[in-house]
Amino acid sequence: MGRDAYSKRHTVQECRSISTKHLNKNHFLNGTENKGVMNWNNNGIQFGSIGFEIFTFEDDGYIRFQYTHTDSNGKKIELDYVAILTTTPCFFGGHRWWFICPLITNEQPCRKRVGVLYLDKDQYFGCRHCLNLTYKSCKEHDKHVDKLCKEPELLSLYFQSNDLSKLMLAIKAQRKLLKGKNKLL
Numbered sequence: 001m002g003r004d005a006y007s008k009r010h011t012v013q014e015c016r017s018i019s020t021k022h023l024n025k026n027h028f029l030n031g032t033e034n035k036g037v038m039n040w041n042n043n044g045i046q047f048g049s050i051g052f053e054i055f056t057f058e059d060d061g062y063i064r065f066q067y068t069h070t071d072s073n074g075k076k077i078e079l080d081y082v083a084i085l086t087t088t089p090c091f092f093g094g095h096r097w098w099f100i101c102p103l104i105t106n107e108q109p110c111r112k113r114v115g116v117l118y119l120d121k122d123q124y125f126g127c128r129h130c131l132n133l134t135y136k137s138c139k140e141h142d143k144h145v146d147k148l149c150k151e152p153e154l155l156s157l158y159f160q161s162n163d164l165s166k167l168m169l170a171i172k173a174q175r176k177l178l179k180g181k182n183k184l185l
């Protein structure tokens with residue numbers, strides 16, 4: 001992987017994504033069956049839309065994606081596949097929902113537990129590792145990260161945020177805190 005390959009990687013902000021937080025917030029995860037549509041907008045202009053169906057049981061389930069993918073030759077492909085939904089218990093009770101990445105890369109099923117699946121330019125939803133995405137890393141974020149390291153309450157708020165950039169700042173801050181810890185060991 002040379003420098004060119006790296007620069008061609010898409011950033012997650014450019015991608016179409018679906019999160020368990022969004023599904024939970026919109027009450028898709030507390031029934032036994034739910035149909036919905038995911039729309040993506042950029043400055044009020046819709047640039048994507050897919051339909052899905054969700055089946056949940058006590059603490060697991062699955063999401064079925066149904067949409068038409070147009071390949072680079074303009075050929076339309078009807079897609080219909082599922083991603084497993086699973087949960088982990090929360091510290092203060094209840095549980096948190098996750099997707100299991102449905103992609104197979106290098107002949108190995110990924111099965112990573114993730115909160116967000118991305119569509120990118122590829123035809124299937126997958127985790128950011130499988131889709132080789134990178135986050136926009138901005139130096140101007142560093143000050144923000146320092147602030148989060150000093151304010152655990154703000155940090156936990158950022159971790160619960162639906163805003164991906166806030167979540168990334170929280171992850172960066174946590175990494176920084178853990179690094180500091182390791183130095184002490």
Ligand SMILES: [Zn+2]
Nearest residue numbers: 101110127130
């Ligand atoms: Zn994956």
